[in-house]
Amino acid sequence: MTRKIAVAGASGRMGRMIIEAILADQNCCLSAALDRADSPFIGRDATDFAGQLSGVAIATSVPDAFAASDCLIDFTRPEATLAHLDAAVAAGKAIVIGTTGFDAAGKAKIAEAAKTIPVVFAPNMAVGVNAVFRLLDVAARILASGYDIEVIEAHHRHKVDAPSGTALRMGEVVAQALNRDLSECAVYGREGYTGERPEQQIGFATVRGGDIVGDHTVMFAGLGERIEITHKASSRMPYALGSLRAALFLDGRSPGLYDMQDVLGLR
Known part of the structure; x- marks a missing residue:
């Protein structure tokens, strides 16, 4: 079954790399693309940069993105990620967090959310x-x-x-x-x-x-x-490929806080 993936920060360097990885993976499809309200890319096709048309427009509605998706991959900023985390909990959907720079309170909030939804949170996805x-x-x-x-x-x-x-x-x-x-x-x-x-x-x-x-x-x-x-x-692709492995790993998982050691079976 194809995993429906939403991407946060879709017009950024990391977001575009994740989208490229999704396009090349038969087990995944791009289901939603999110960006800031002030982004000049809002309304444009999310794969336009790659010379393709996916039919998925870059948008701002986080609830709509979760409604269309199985999992969100987020490499943005701590404040944005924590807002997306709230939406993930409300929707009962999985989230992969590659964002760094969280303080102790932010990490505690992620751990609390993982009691109700499956979360992969890792400092590096490669x-x-x-x-x-x-x-x-x-x-x-x-x-x-x-x-x-x-x-x-x-x-x-x-x-x-x-x-x-x-x-x-x-x-x-x-x-x-x-x-x-x-x-x-x-x-x-x-x-x-x-x-x-x-x-x-x-x-x-x-x-x-x-x-x-x-x-x-x-x-x-x-x-x-x-x-x-x-x-x-030498490129961001290893992080993108690792985040897709994490999204696929979460398919059918029970709520919990996982990291890439879990994804790779290194525990």
């Missing part, structure tokens, strides 16, 4: 990145002593949150493997006279510039050697 999460867990356990840990990430100039959700998740994976509390051992940037590096510290460095899609490296720096685990994205 299959390769989720493989890296597993590798980091293994590496951290092996390199638990004598290695300093740094997380370095780079993204395009338009990204509004830092560090990225993926970088933070990498830090969480490493901290959990080492039985550390990331909120207590993380440092986000250094300047001036900092003194020697504390042994338990996990450092984060952020780069913003140009059109970098997303580079992430976790460095384990020891004496006489350095181990680096890196993922580099």
